[in-house]
Amino acid sequence: MTDDTPRPAFDTQLVAGEVAFDARDARLLRAINDEGSLNAAADSLGRSYAHAQRRIVELEAEFGSLVHRERGGSRGGGSTLTDGARGLLQQFRRLTAESSGLAEVDETVLDGTVLERDGEFGFVETDAGVVRALVPPDSERVEVTVRSDVITLYSPNSAPQGNETSARNQFEGTVRQVERGERIARVTVAVDGSASFLALVTTTSVERLELELDTEVVVSFKATATRAVPCSARE
Structure with missing residues (x-):
């Protein structure tokens, strides 16, 4: 786990260590929040469960805990976002607004x-x-x-x-x-x-x-x- 503070990078990304959080990652977290599980989120986005799970692990290695998982068998059970994930999404959304000419969050x-x-x-x-x-x-x-x-x-x-x-x-x-x-x-x-x-x-x-x-x-x-x-x- 790195101590680097997430920082803005080109093309609306938040970078910590060697990992860049981008719009695709934001969609995955929002889908987990909406669907209530990582498996259902992956299905809704047309992604494989294994790939989505691997990406969450990669993100958490640098950004900290993002998804709270509940036991539910080999497919992962229920999942909810942590406060850290919600904060990361808000930070990403503000950065996207700034890069799009709408810097002020009303x-x-x-x-x-x-x-x-x-x-x-x-x-x-x-x-x-x-x-x-x-x-x-x-x-x-x-x-x-x-x-x-x-x-x-x-x-x-x-x-x-x-x-x-x-x-x-x-x-x-x-x-x-x-x-x-x-x-x-x-x-x-x-x-x-x-x-x-x-x-x-x-x-x-x-x-x-x-x-x-x-x-x-x-x-x-x-x-x-x-x-x-x-x-x-x-x-």
């Missing part, structure tokens, strides 16, 4: 009131609706922050439901603006009330979802990627 900030708590999480009433987020223990009035690079957009008929997804925050909305870079686009989505979300997505997603003015979409993001702070903390 935030959606929503004023809200904590309605209910469940451990570290809370349900916060906002102009966009009720958002599930990590909340401070002693505050009722908060500001909820959602980074544009943790938001996923779906067409209304393809958005995962219930146990199909770990992203518990979902809001129906309408595209109000699409700002395209070379590979990344910044999309503004208006939802019920006076709120809008800013999402950073690939230009491939823009084309696949046919994102343009007035396109209906579903905004989705995880509670673990959503933080609330006391209103006074941002003043």
Whole structure:
């Protein structure tokens, strides 16, 4: 395991030691997150399980633990991403945005009131609706922050439901603006009330979802990627 800090390299890569993390690796990690297992992720990408497993081992030798594996026989069982993997994906996405002329990663900030708590999480009433987020223990009035690079957009008929997804925050909305870079686009989505979300997505997603003015979409993001702070903390 090297002590080298991952560093940007040509053509949107993160390099640690002798290993370069690129877009193909990012797709593999996202597929593991979406499918819930390395085997299913490899199938969804049209790759062999053995090759995908070998690549994860190579990446982990330099970048640290990326995939938590659960026992399930010779084909690998279930798999989930570690916090290190999620951080690596966010770092890669920011780097891709910078190389595509969209260097700034925006935030959606929503004023809200904590309605209910469940451990570290809370349900916060906002102009966009009720958002599930990590909340401070002693505050009722908060500001909820959602980074544009943790938001996923779906067409209304393809958005995962219930146990199909770990992203518990979902809001129906309408595209109000699409700002395209070379590979990344910044999309503004208006939802019920006076709120809008800013999402950073690939230009491939823009084309696949046919994102343009007035396109209906579903905004989705995880509670673990959503933080609330006391209103006074941002003043």
